[in-house]
Amino acid sequence: MTSRPVNPDRRSFIRGTAIAAVTTAGSALAGRAASAEQPPQVPARNNLIDIDFRLNGERVHRGVDPRRTLLDQLREGEGLTGTKPGCRHGQCGACTVHVDGEPRLACLTLAVQVDGSQVTTIEGLADVAMHGGYATDDALHPLQAEFVEHDAFQCGYCTPGQIMSGSAILQEGHAGSDAEIRELMSGNLCRCAAYPNITAAVAAARKSIAGDSGQGSSEQTEASL
């Protein structure tokens, strides 16, 4: 009996099917039998720019088309799909990541521009808190824990971007009142309207980070990873 994966997620199923199709097509053109190890035949491209950067603590070296956005590089080049495409035009904030500790929109950042930089995505945020000594007992960034505690998401699509903006705001120290939090977070849209709970989560995280003696500057921490 052939084994099949239990509950394949959509993404790996589509990727598997696409690779199989491309591999088969490539091999057919080359007149050879398909082999599981043979990579898809991709025409050689010039005009790739070499970039070297740190991604969630790891050094990465890539050759990228200068048109490639950081968003597409993260999702398709690196397989880090936590960063979401919402509008692709800098209007919704769903693609927010940290570059050198600063919150930026990956959809309006060219991949070539992060050469020499430190990039942190939602997947790497907990590690930043761990290294900074302020992670929660179950190894989350305090803001992630507060998002769960305060039910700060419904569909979850805007959530990584919300957390990346919120964590940056907490580190920058300008979020005093709830009104200030709402203003600073206003670059992240939420169609489910979880705004009141998002605001509460950020306010709660501010208290829990301020009260934690192990708190360090996450910007410094990200740079040292």
Added chain:
Amino acid sequence: MNPYTYVRANSADMAIDEVAESHDKNSTSGQGAMFYAGGTTMLDLMKLGVVKPSRIIDITRIEDKPLHGISIDGDRLSLGSLVTMHEAAYHEKLRELAPVLSDTLLLAASLQLRHMATLGGNVLQRTRCPYFRDPSWPRCNKRDPGSGCDMIGGANRLAAVLGTSEDCIAMYPGDWAQALIAFDAEVDITGPGGKRTLAFDELHREPGDTPHIETTLRPGEIITRFHVPLTAALKRSTYVKARDRESYAFANASAAVGLELDGDTVTDVRIAIGGVATKPWRAREAEAALKGKVLDEKSARVAGEAAFAAARTFEHNAFKTTLGPNVIVQALLTLQRQEG
């Protein structure tokens, strides 16, 4: 997106040489070599197919000192063109000596955009006119000179009411530029022809019959530094921005205002208005109506109305001649209440 080559400049001279070189070359992809900083306007318009450079020159790594940092030089506040909106907005000297310069940045864009965008790029941002931004609308004199204007007679709620022409009514959406024009800023520029300094109010052009030419910058020129004279009115200044949302939207009408009072008598007043004009707009008629007068709600309203006396409204934006003066009045009276 059309293919382009990417070059990183480490000096202003290198960047200028790259652009000047390709200026005269025939470029099939449209627009030759263009400077590229934060990319928040450029990449947006490149994705839309409105801007199609054959070559982009990344200027964010330029090390030349004038383009970086904020300083007090004698009686002026000076800001490098590569300084980010974030760095400037929270700079202690701006909060202390020039609140409007900080307010206009904080109210301009989101947290993320403020971290990415540079001051030089910010003043050069393009209109949000939906017909300009969508090439499927064939008639746009700014995008395609001579093709016509679909905004006139179209969905023109966002259009300007001041500085318009028969060829273009697109609104200049920037906020920081209003503070610069109100307070007589100057701009240092460098380019193939060398260095020069310009009054900020000479940088942008009204559309006239050439709406595709938005500034007086010559090909290959880069803004390097901004200078704003320190005055009492700059110290007592604010920005009021009325928009469809409470935050994170362009202005329907806004006012950058500064005031110097002797008791309740106006000794200096600066007013520039956003969301309503085709370029950054100094409201000199409003200032003239107030100078030497006692400031109260009545005189503030006279000034507000004076700013819009020459306005030409369109089918969907007539509200701007009511909202605009209201914003000016609010800004003036807020400043009056602010300090003793």
